[in-house]
Amino acid sequence: MSAPISWQKSSFSGGNGENCIEVGREAGSIVMRESDDPGLVITTSPAKLAAFIQGVKAGEFDHFVS
Numbered sequence: 001m002s003a004p005i006s007w008q009k010s011s012f013s014g015g016n017g018e019n020c021i022e023v024g025r026e027a028g029s030i031v032m033r034e035s036d037d038p039g040l041v042i043t044t045s046p047a048k049l050a051a052f053i054q055g056v057k058a059g060e061f062d063h064f065v066s
Contacts, residue, residue: 002026002027005024005025005026005031006024006025007022007023007024007033008022008023008024009021009022009023009035013035020034020035020036021033021034021035022034022035022038026043028046029043029044029045029046030043030044030045030046030048030049031043032044
């Protein structure tokens with residue numbers, strides 16, 4: 001049996017967590033879920049998440065939130 005996932009969320013997600021995506025690690029993979037639908041988990045690699053974060057920092061996805 002694997003250890004339970006320690007989920008982490010951003011401090012920018014709102015006081016009640018209503019805008020919350022949680023991230024954790026499981027068996028060398030990165031797992032993500034929305035706090036209001038915790039049964040739906042997306043799994044990716046650390047390298048893919050790092051590439052995505054670089055794109056976010058570069059503003060490549062700003063048009064999705066404007």
